[in-house]
Amino acid sequence: MAKDYVADYHMHTNHSSDSRYKMEQVVKDAIRLGLDEICFTDHTDYRGPAATTAPNFKKYFAEIESMQRKYGRKIAIKKGLEFGMQTHTVPRYLDIIAKYPLDFVILSVHQINNQGFWAGTYQRGKKKAEYVHDYYQEILSLIQMFDDYSVLGHLDLIRRYCDGREPVLADHRDIIVEILETVIKKGKGIDLNTSHIRYGLADWMPARDILALYHDLGGKVITVGSDSHHQDHLGFYIKEGRELLKEIGFTEFCTFDRMQPKFHKL
Numbered sequence: 001m002a003k004d005y006v007a008d009y010h011m012h013t014n015h016s017s018d019s020r021y022k023m024e025q026v027v028k029d030a031i032r033l034g035l036d037e038i039c040f041t042d043h044t045d046y047r048g049p050a051a052t053t054a055p056n057f058k059k060y061f062a063e064i065e066s067m068q069r070k071y072g073r074k075i076a077i078k079k080g081l082e083f084g085m086q087t088h089t090v091p092r093y094l095d096i097i098a099k100y101p102l103d104f105v106i107l108s109v110h111q112i113n114n115q116g117f118w119a120g121t122y123q124r125g126k127k128k129a130e131y132v133h134d135y136y137q138e139i140l141s142l143i144q145m146f147d148d149y150s151v152l153g154h155l156d157l158i159r160r161y162c163d164g165r166e167p168v169l170a171d172h173r174d175i176i177v178e179i180l181e182t183v184i185k186k187g188k189g190i191d192l193n194t195s196h197i198r199y200g201l202a203d204w205m206p207a208r209d210i211l212a213l214y215h216d217l218g219g220k221v222i223t224v225g226s227d228s229h230h231q232d233h234l235g236f237y238i239k240e241g242r243e244l245l246k247e248i249g250f251t252e253f254c255t256f257d258r259m260q261p262k263f264h265k266l
Contacts, residue, residue, distance in 0.1 A: 004242070005264045007037035007255050008235050010082070010106060010153070010191055010225020015055035015063075016043040019229040023063050026234065027071050033235045037076035037255050039104050040064055041225070045084030046092045047114040052084070057100055078256065080104035082153060086111060087141050097148045104223075104256040106191055107146070108153035109138050117161045132158050132168055136175045143182050150256055151223050152183060154193040155206040165200070167207045180214050189221025189254060189261065190214055192245065194237035195228075204244065212248050221254050221261050242266050 012019040013026055023040065030038045042060065045052040061079060068077045079102055083093050086109070097105075112134055115122035123131045135158040143152070155176075159165050169176055183190065193205040204211065214222075224241045228234040245253060246266050254261040 004266075005036050006034065006235075006238060006242075007039070007224065007253075007264075008035055008226050008228070008238055009039045009080070009104065009223040009255065010041050010193060011038060011228045011234065012042055012082075013040060015040075015060045016229070017053035018043065021228070021230055023067060025231070026228075027067050027075065027077065029231055029234050031071065031074050035075060035235055037078065039078035039080040039225075039256065041080040041082040041104065041106050043084060044081045044093075044096065045110055046086075046089040047111070052111075052116075057096070061100060076255075078103040080106065080256075082106040082108055083149065084108050084110040085142050085146070086114070087138065087145070090142070090146050093146065094148070101258070103258055105149040105259070106151055106153040107142065107149035108157065109135060109142070110157070112138050117158065120161065123161060128162055129171060132162065132172060133175065136172055136179060140175060140179050140182070143179065143186070143188070147186060147188075148259075149188060150259060150261070151189040151191045151221065152179070153191045154195075154227070155179075155190055155210060157205065159201060159205070159207070160199050165202070167203055167209060169207065169209045169213065176210060177213070177217070180217050180219060184214075184217060184219050187221070189223065190219065192222055192224045192241050194224065194226050194241045195233070197237060198233070204241070208244070208248070211245070215249050220250075220252065220263075222250060223254050223256075
């Protein structure tokens with residue numbers, strides 16, 4: 001019986017401000033864990049003209065290329081970034097796309113109007129229904145104006161910052177459907193993010209009901225990633241995530257090469 005092809009497609013290194021995990025150690029650990037492919041997706045977030053966090057791109061891509069030369073016979077290593085976008089920062093990302101060759105881009109929303117979710121800044125003074133809707137509206141607006149991405153990252157990330165952290169589909173179904181239909185129409189995908197347990201969430205990111213909705217709407221492009229920042233995060237729950245996708249009805253998952261999806265059997 002052929003061995004499953006296992007990839008981790010959401011990971012951060014010391015090129016992100018919130019990680020000290022060195023890139024070469026990530027590669028060594030991924031080989032030790034038996035992963036077939038990894039994609040580095042370090043944070044690139046801007047607040048207007050200033051970077052909240054972004055790698056030194058020349059050093060970042062040069063180090064990935066060095067890892068490819070050194071370890072490429074043992075594991076496939078791809079060049080990616082996680083774009084933490086806002087509608088008013090789109091030009092910064094167009095510039096990155098024009099300058100640097102990428103295999104894969106995660107489009108995520110971590111803040112609105114330069115106000116971050118992680119510290120509760122954006123949510124302050126708003127009702128939950130309002131800031132959750134604003135989160136999805138920002139995503140929808142972005143994917144209507146920006147096409148240079150591969151997948152949407154942790155599509156219900158806002159649950160991490162909600163009171164109770166319960167699923168959001170029931171109360172925001174219409175806009176989530178519109179987002180997913182737009183993603184599918186444009187040939188893009190979504191990221192199954194396996195970090196939910198680390199953050200104390202009872203369901204996956206996105207939650208099972210959103211994954212099932214994406215499948216039922218005809219979505220096929222999906223990646224699986226641990227969102228690792230530390231050694232004990234790498235590859236975490238990847239195999240369980242693959243089983244979840246099979247239970248829902250997916251038969252394939254994706255890796256990427258030069259921004260084009262490659263499908264693998266689950």
